[in-house]
Amino acid sequence: xxxxxIIVGASSGIGEALARELADAGYEVGLAARRTERLxxxxxxxxxxxxxxxxxxxxxxxxxxxxxxxxDAMGDVSLVxxxxxxxxxxxxxxxxxxxxxxxxxxxxxxxxxxxAIEYFESRPSADGHLVGLSSVAALFGNGGAPAYNASxxxxxxxxxxxxxxxxxxxxxxxITTVEPGFVDTAMAMGDxxxxxxxxxxxxxxxxxxxxxxxxxxxxxxxxxxxxxxxxLKAMPEPVVRRLVS
Ligand SMILES: NC(=O)c1ccc[n+]([C@@H]2O[C@H](COP(=O)([O-])OP(=O)(O)OC[C@H]3O[C@@H](n4cnc5c(N)ncnc54)[C@H](OP(=O)(O)O)[C@@H]3O)[C@@H](O)[C@H]2O)c1
Numbered sequence: 325x326x327x328x329x330i331i332v333g334a335s336s337g338i339g340e341a342l343a344r345e346l347a348d349a350g351y352e353v354g355l356a357a358r359r360t361e362r363l364x365x366x367x368x369x370x371x372x373x374x375x376x377x378x379x380x381x382x383x384x385x386x387x388x389x390x391x392x393x394x395x396d397a398m399g400d401v402s403l404v405x406x407x408x409x410x411x412x413x414x415x416x417x418x419x420x421x422x423x424x425x426x427x428x429x430x431x432x433x434x435x436x437x438x439x440a441i442e443y444f445e446s447r448p449s450a451d452g453h454l455v456g457l458s459s460v461a462a463l464f465g466n467g468g469a470p471a472y473n474a475s476x477x478x479x480x481x482x483x484x485x486x487x488x489x490x491x492x493x494x495x496x497x498x499i500t501t502v503e504p505g506f507v508d509t510a511m512a513m514g515d516x517x518x519x520x521x522x523x524x525x526x527x528x529x530x531x532x533x534x535x536x537x538x539x540x541x542x543x544x545x546x547x548x549x550x551x552x553x554x555x556l557k558a559m560p561e562p563v564v565r566r567l568v569s
Contacts, residue, residue, distance in 0.1 A: 328401045330354035330394060332381065332436050333408030335362040337509030338457065341529035342405060347372045349533065354394045354401065357408060381408050381432025382424075388439045395443055403536065404440040405455040406433055411472040411511055422471040429475035434482065441486065444497045451496035455536060456483045460505045460549050463556045464564050476503075487541060501542045502532055505549035521548060 329346050333339040335357035343353050347370040355363040356377040367374030375398055379390040395401050410428045412421035437454065444452030461469075462476035483501040490497050506512055506519040507528045528545045535543035544550045556564060 326350070326352055327403070328352045328354070328398050329403035329405065330356060330391070330398070330401055330440075331405045331407060332356045332379070332391075333406065333457070334366065335359040337407070337511060338504070338507055338525050338528050338532070339405070339407035340366055341525035342407065342532055343374075344370065345526075345529040345533045346403075347374070351403070352398065354398050356390065356394065381436060382427040384431060384435035387432065388435055391436060391439045392443070400447070401443070401452070403453045403455070404436075404443075405457070405532075406436050406440070407457045408432060408436075409457060409475075409511065411461075411469060413468050414471070415468055417470070425471035425475050429472070430478050433475075433479055437482065437486070441497060445495050449496075450494070451498075453498040453500065453536065453539070454483075454486070455500040455502060455532070458483070458501055458503050460503050460544065460553055460556075462503060463553055464568060465561075466568055467565070468568075498539045500535055500540055502535065502545055503542070503549070503553070504528055504545040505552065507545070521546065 327350060329351045331339050331343050331353060334343045334355035343355055343366060347353055352373040354375040354377060355367055356379050357363055358380050360378045363376040367376050375394060377390050377394040379387045381387045410425055412425060414421045440454050456479055458479040459476040461473040462480040466473040480501055483499050487499045490499060506522040508522050508524055512519060523546045531545045544553060
């Protein structure tokens, strides 16, 4: 049987690299984001069948409708990856970047996560696998990007909530939280030279694909970020503030 996956946020960065990784492993992929031409070009370069859906996740009703149309077109989908996200350095606390971050990373994310769970629970097999891209940024408040870190804390906690909800149900939906450190994409904040442990999108995608195969609840990408996460959780807030602000 052919495996089929939808990736929301597949037009660049980690989502694009994961689409390539999954297609190489035999998946047919549904590629969703706003930049249709990029999605079509990526789809055309894959070794398996690709489907393209243009969607802006901030238009939540339209995005949820687009998601349903995509599952209808693909026939059956066992894996949904939510990679769409934005991040802004915003020391001046301007409203527009904060608003966009909440719209994409919180409202858009939740609109698609609920659509994916609804879809999996409606499958005859009542199963599936939802993967959400959070960040190590979820672990601390950031004076330079307050909405971004807070939005990723929402994503991580929301996915944890879905796992708890799943535990008391008869359906078999796997939920994986991905928390990357720095990945070399358009989104990485700061100068490349400043950022340590920067991974390529391909390395990130390979580690995410492995976590998917192993049906992990949670994965740091790259794995060494587990150490940073441990330190961030252990350190008192004033120490974290001196390190990250
Ligand atoms: N790069 C890092 O260092 C890093 C670290 C930790 C976590 N992450 C997370 O990883 C995920 C992927 O980021 P990336 O690094 O791969 O960045 P990226 O290359 O900028 O990719 C972001 C993706 O999100 C899509 N997107 C943005 N706004 C959208 C909207 N309104 N509607 C639909 N799609 C939208 C973009 O597509 P369109 O513009 O075509 O719509 C693009 O496909 C994000 O959730 C990010 O927070 C990244």
